[in-house]
Amino acid sequence: MSNSEPITEKPLDFIRQIVTEDLKTGKHPTPVTRFPPEPNGFLHIGHAKSICLNFGIASEFNGRCYLRFDDTNPSKEETAYVQAIKEDVKWLGFDWGDNLFYSSDYFDQLYDFALDLIRRKKAFVCDLSADEMREYRGTLTEPGKESPHRNRTVEENLELFQGMKNGDFSEGSHVLRAKIDMASPNLNMRDPIIYRIMNLHHHRTGDKWCIYPMYDYTHCLSDAIEEITHSLCTLEFEDHRPLYDWVLDTLETPVHPQQIEFARLNLTYTVMSKRKLMQLVQDGHVSDWDDPRMLTVSGLRRRGYTPASIRDFCKEIGIGKKESWIDMGVLENCVRNDLNITAPRVMGVLDPLKVVITNYPEGTVEDIEAKNHPQNPEMGSRTLPFSREIYIERTDFMENAPKKFFRLDIGREVRLRYAYFITCVSVVKDEDSGEVIELHCTYDPETYGGNAPDGRKVKGTIHWLSAEQAERCEIRMYDRLFKVENPDADKDVNFKEHLNPDSLTSLNNCLVEPSLADAKPGTCVQFERQGYFCIDSRDSKPGALVFNRTVGLRDSWAKRKK
RNA sequence: UGGGGCGUAGCCAAGCGGUUAAGGCACCGGGUUUUGAUCCCGGUAUUCGGAGGUUCGAGUCCUCCCGCCCCAGCCA
Numbered sequence: 001m002s003n004s005e006p007i008t009e010k011p012l013d014f015i016r017q018i019v020t021e022d023l024k025t026g027k028h029p030t031p032v033t034r035f036p037p038e039p040n041g042f043l044h045i046g047h048a049k050s051i052c053l054n055f056g057i058a059s060e061f062n063g064r065c066y067l068r069f070d071d072t073n074p075s076k077e078e079t080a081y082v083q084a085i086k087e088d089v090k091w092l093g094f095d096w097g098d099n100l101f102y103s104s105d106y107f108d109q110l111y112d113f114a115l116d117l118i119r120r121k122k123a124f125v126c127d128l129s130a131d132e133m134r135e136y137r138g139t140l141t142e143p144g145k146e147s148p149h150r151n152r153t154v155e156e157n158l159e160l161f162q163g164m165k166n167g168d169f170s171e172g173s174h175v176l177r178a179k180i181d182m183a184s185p186n187l188n189m190r191d192p193i194i195y196r197i198m199n200l201h202h203h204r205t206g207d208k209w210c211i212y213p214m215y216d217y218t219h220c221l222s223d224a225i226e227e228i229t230h231s232l233c234t235l236e237f238e239d240h241r242p243l244y245d246w247v248l249d250t251l252e253t254p255v256h257p258q259q260i261e262f263a264r265l266n267l268t269y270t271v272m273s274k275r276k277l278m279q280l281v282q283d284g285h286v287s288d289w290d291d292p293r294m295l296t297v298s299g300l301r302r303r304g305y306t307p308a309s310i311r312d313f314c315k316e317i318g319i320g321k322k323e324s325w326i327d328m329g330v331l332e333n334c335v336r337n338d339l340n341i342t343a344p345r346v347m348g349v350l351d352p353l354k355v356v357i358t359n360y361p362e363g364t365v366e367d368i369e370a371k372n373h374p375q376n377p378e379m380g381s382r383t384l385p386f387s388r389e390i391y392i393e394r395t396d397f398m399e400n401a402p403k404k405f406f407r408l409d410i411g412r413e414v415r416l417r418y419a420y421f422i423t424c425v426s427v428v429k430d431e432d433s434g435e436v437i438e439l440h441c442t443y444d445p446e447t448y449g450g451n452a453p454d455g456r457k458v459k460g461t462i463h464w465l466s467a468e469q470a471e472r473c474e475i476r477m478y479d480r481l482f483k484v485e486n487p488d489a490d491k492d493v494n495f496k497e498h499l500n501p502d503s504l505t506s507l508n509n510c511l512v513e514p515s516l517a518d519a520k521p522g523t524c525v526q527f528e529r530q531g532y533f534c535i536d537s538r539d540s541k542p543g544a545l546v547f548n549r550t551v552g553l554r555d556s557w558a559k560r561k562k
Numbered sequence: 563u564g565g566g567g568c569g570u571a572g573c574c575a576a577g578c579g580g581u582u583a584a585g586g587c588a589c590c591g592g593g594u595u596u597u598g599a600u601c602c603c604g605g606u607a608u609u610c611g612g613a614g615g616u617u618c619g620a621g622u623c624c625u626c627c628c629g630c631c632c633c634a635g636c637c638a
Contacts, residue, residue: 185565187564316586375601451596
């Protein structure tokens, strides 16, 4: 096959194009990237996009990707978050090897660089208050004014900065500022603050410091110290790039990494910012950061999403500079695709309706063989008990059903998956409410295994569970957290006004097959004809199983009914 | 009214001056099916925010216009 077309691969995004070019021209022998979260909260699906990008590039181009905690603000950071973030990155399938770093690792070097900046007359200690600073900064359209302290001598600055470091001054009384240009149209260049006084305990450096460097100053230097080649961040940092470059151009550093910005992820029917996710937790709208409705990595994990499905999603949505809104359906599609291949099939009844098979012998239990995955024989089979009394899904019966309803009605015949054909003969109703409480059916013994020797066909195949042996359980059904695509769209309406009151429905009378009784938390299965479910890792216990519905199967019947 | 970005289908997204504008999701048909699932086949932009211009040739280059996003933390 000499003329065969190459297999079409996903085209390279603009960042990978830059990396490819830099490797080709020999600018770098190999790429070095980093994922730099601040340990002040849990990772969400937006972080996953960045993780897949940074670690993805490293592995695709034979480079390295470091995990760096950007911990320059002790007021918000905690060790617990560090641990959770490490777990999440690992769970997503990425490995930083020995390359675990903290911005706080560089506090000494950063301080020395600051001294250097002062000596080069490129930084000064400023005594302006926060309010004064704001006034002096100017506005978007008007230039700022220079600080009265801008022209202090090197010696004076050195002395004051050391005083800041030594704890001689109170919080807010002094800051160290870069001396750039108060008239710059880019506000970030108007003598930005690079060190502030904070009398706070740091989760790693303890009480060693009472001054802490700001992001803009720290990030570029950390990148340079680690000899990062491509420093990838989100679009809102575009305006910070001139400052990033200014610091590295002004100081002598081993390398000058290239900052490249890409669009952050927006998903419909959810919110993404840590601040808002935090509010949902604090106000009790969700149980915790790992509530299965949360788009946090831990929430997705608990919900039953697989690492592969999240990686696939990140690959699918691509990397660009356009602010985009990805439909939730794309994420859901990615789990379905993965779970369709990997999840064993089992029977689960969400809303049980009893069926008595009147011509089936009492006291008999027979074994029915069921495939664990019809498309993959290697996954083997299991045995299901079958008996006179079974449960089926309530929605699989309808009185006076329309012709297109392929399930049960009086006089209609369906197949019980892997078992027998049954025909509904009569209905038992509650005398007061009129509610259907039981079905009486007959079965055809000739149809064992699900085929009729006479060749007759049935339109519908339904799932079922033997009444005696079925395992009772709780199933939690989830819907999108918000009722509208973009809960943040309207500035006058708080996003919480758009919460979906029905985002969680707990079903307490569900049944699953006995084979699941000993399954481990986190186990993902497909309940045939229903969807994908996983055993909850927090609340499920032997004898009191709790399942989370990860996502439903596509349902063209439900769609038709609308 | 300053600066920095971005506009290709309902949602993403390829396209890098030269055949009929990739692909995915969604949607609509049809086939297979012991899951109304999966799978398979087919359909869906005479047109790239708009208007001019350059060119034999423009989604790609130029000009102007329009729309959207980000920036005035001692947060990251």
